[in-house]
Amino acid sequence: MKLYNTLSKTVEQFTPINPGEVRIYSCGPTVYNYAHIGNHRAFLFADFLHRAMRIIGGYSVKWVMNITDIDDKTIRDSALNSPEWKVEFGKQTNDPKENLKKLTSFYAQEFLQDISVLGIKKEHFFAMPYATDYIPQMLDLIENIYKNGYAYISNGSIYFNVGLWVSKEKYGKLFAIDFDNIISGSRIDSDEYAKEQASDFVLWKAKKDDEPFWDFTLDNQYLPGRPGWHIECSAMGNHILGLPFDIHTGAVDLRFPHHEDEIAQSKAGYGVDTSTFFCYNEFLEVEGKKMSKSLGNFYTLKDLLHKGLDPLDIRFSLLSTHYASVHNFTFFGIESAKKARLRIQEYIHECFELSGNDFHEIAIIDTFESDLKESIADDLHTPKAIEIVFTFMKSYPANTLSNIQKNNVLTIFDMLNQLFDVWKISPKEKVELAIPEYVLEIGRQRWEAKKNREFQKADELRDVLLQNGFTSKDSKDGFELLPL
RNA sequence: GGUCUCGUCGCCUAGUGGCUGGGCAGGGCUCUGCAAAAGCCCCUACAGCGGUUCGAAUCCGCUCGAGACCUCCA
Numbered sequence: 001m002k003l004y005n006t007l008s009k010t011v012e013q014f015t016p017i018n019p020g021e022v023r024i025y026s027c028g029p030t031v032y033n034y035a036h037i038g039n040h041r042a043f044l045f046a047d048f049l050h051r052a053m054r055i056i057g058g059y060s061v062k063w064v065m066n067i068t069d070i071d072d073k074t075i076r077d078s079a080l081n082s083p084e085w086k087v088e089f090g091k092q093t094n095d096p097k098e099n100l101k102k103l104t105s106f107y108a109q110e111f112l113q114d115i116s117v118l119g120i121k122k123e124h125f126f127a128m129p130y131a132t133d134y135i136p137q138m139l140d141l142i143e144n145i146y147k148n149g150y151a152y153i154s155n156g157s158i159y160f161n162v163g164l165w166v167s168k169e170k171y172g173k174l175f176a177i178d179f180d181n182i183i184s185g186s187r188i189d190s191d192e193y194a195k196e197q198a199s200d201f202v203l204w205k206a207k208k209d210d211e212p213f214w215d216f217t218l219d220n221q222y223l224p225g226r227p228g229w230h231i232e233c234s235a236m237g238n239h240i241l242g243l244p245f246d247i248h249t250g251a252v253d254l255r256f257p258h259h260e261d262e263i264a265q266s267k268a269g270y271g272v273d274t275s276t277f278f279c280y281n282e283f284l285e286v287e288g289k290k291m292s293k294s295l296g297n298f299y300t301l302k303d304l305l306h307k308g309l310d311p312l313d314i315r316f317s318l319l320s321t322h323y324a325s326v327h328n329f330t331f332f333g334i335e336s337a338k339k340a341r342l343r344i345q346e347y348i349h350e351c352f353e354l355s356g357n358d359f360h361e362i363a364i365i366d367t368f369e370s371d372l373k374e375s376i377a378d379d380l381h382t383p384k385a386i387e388i389v390f391t392f393m394k395s396y397p398a399n400t401l402s403n404i405q406k407n408n409v410l411t412i413f414d415m416l417n418q419l420f421d422v423w424k425i426s427p428k429e430k431v432e433l434a435i436p437e438y439v440l441e442i443g444r445q446r447w448e449a450k451k452n453r454e455f456q457k458a459d460e461l462r463d464v465l466l467q468n469g470f471t472s473k474d475s476k477d478g479f480e481l482l483p484l
Numbered sequence: 485g486g487u488c489u490c491g492u493c494g495c496c497u498a499g500u501g502g503c504u505g506g507g508c509a510g511g512g513c514u515c516u517g518c519a520a521a522a523g524c525c526c527c528u529a530c531a532g533c534g535g536u537u538c539g540a541a542u543c544c545g546c547u548c549g550a551g552a553c554c555u556c557c558a
Binding site: 027029035036038039040041042043045073250251252253254280281282283284285288289290291292317320321322325326327328330332333335336337339340343346381383384386387388389390391394397450453455458459462471472473474475480482 | 489490495496497498499505506507508509515516517518519520521522523550551552553556557558
């Protein structure tokens with residue numbers, strides 16, 4: 001397997017730290033609202049990556065995706081009388097922690113439901129930790145950083161001393177930072193801040209009125225508060241996978257500051273690196289424009305399902321662009337993806353039908369398999385893989401393959417589908433639709449009329465079929481009724 | 485304004501020096517009374533202008549254009 005590593009800015013040969021085992025940590029959602037389709041691209045990328053590591057790389061994989069259930073936004077939206085509070089969360093109480101939990105567990109469930117619909121399987125995860133379950137581990141890490149001299153306390157909060165760190169270690173491994181812009185001693189108290197500005201970031205935020213908080217005593221000072229955003233992933237990654245792990249994933253915006261700060265914290269606190277590979281997916285645009293609420297092109301998965309889109313088509317469409325390129329999400333593109341996907345599905349069905357032909361060399365099938373594997377092994381070039389599939393289908397229509405070859409081809413499609421997961425590797429289902437008897441009768445009458453060359457009558461009866469929601473697919477020997 | 489990315493056939497998407505990439509749409513043909521469906525075929529593009537090279541979509545420069553980030557966003 002080869003992967004683009006943002007640490008080196010090059011495509012590198014991937015070798016896991018522990019032979020045969022790949023440990024992947026993916027930054028998951030902050031559960032303060034429904035995930036949108038752009039969020040889902042990041043999760044689908046991580047899903048595809050971990051599948052490729054298993055299926056193509058042959059590794060066993062430990063895949064961890066965290067759920068951030070404590071941050072500025074979850075606190076804001078769960079605050080008493082927040083306009084974002086929905087009745088589905090339950091009743092608000094005077095306990096901020098309880099309100100936080102109600103809001104985040106609601107959206108966490110929605111998230112789990114979403115990714116399951118998109119084909120991301122629960123059983124593929126090694127763990128899905130919630131940040132609030134790892135507060136003690138975060139406190140340990142903060143204490144370590146403080147003892148090592150890279151953190152300081154100010155107004156009840158604890159900050160990471162970036163200026164000091166920069167003098168000892170490289171800061172800006174993932175993202176070119178303009179250090180001329182460093183304002184000495186400037187602090188970032190928020191989880192949200194200027195991206196290209198290196199400032200002291202907060203490790204532990206002092207409790208504000210009516211906010212949820214956890215007890216913490218450091219250096220004999222009582223510091224009730226809650227964790228900063230970056231510390232969460234460091235602590236959970238270390239506790240669950242151990243540092244360094246093999247691959248850290250996320251969307252491009254997480255390079256800085258989130259992952260950069262994670263690297264600094266883990267090194268300053270644990271003395272070890274975070275990960276050998278950092279891999280990022282690019283953003284998604286909708287109809288060529290950035291997704292935003294004001295443009296009206298901001299879609300959650302639910303929105304798209306309500307519009308009648310098939311999640312398989314969404315999955316296939318998103319995978320048809322290389323993860324590191326901007327994906328232009330369009331409804332026409334979804335239609336395109338659907339048709340392409342179904343053509344492949346049709347080919348798979350045809351491979352289940354026996355022919356008895358024995359024409360092509362077996363070598364073509366070996367080439368097909370190796371080309372496919374190579375395309376995925378080469379930094380997950382999914383568009384290339386899809387191209388290879390279509391080229392193969394065109395060169396070797398299913399009815400020209402021998403039975404043995406069809407079996408072999410099906411084995412390859414089965415492998416491919418363990419990655420894409422948008423097809424059914426099975427014979428075409430004989431859909432015994434409940435066609436009402438009277439509709440069938442109309443169909444029969446039409447067929448009779450047609451055979452008797454009473455075409456006007458036949459056409460009239462076809463209109464009647466249409467009115468009843470069916471269309472007739474005629475062949476030489478008979479007809480088939482299909483629902484519209 | 486600053487930083488950065490990118491401009492490939494009507495649309496989407498591969499392709500980093502040489503062999504007409506793939507999908508969707510569109511057109512034609514076969515089949516058919518017509519249609520639907522299916523199959524086959526066609527559609528030879530790389531923003532523009534210079535340069536490097538035997539040869540450039542692919543490298544360099546300039547111009548034009550688009551988008552992103554700099555404010556929350558995956």
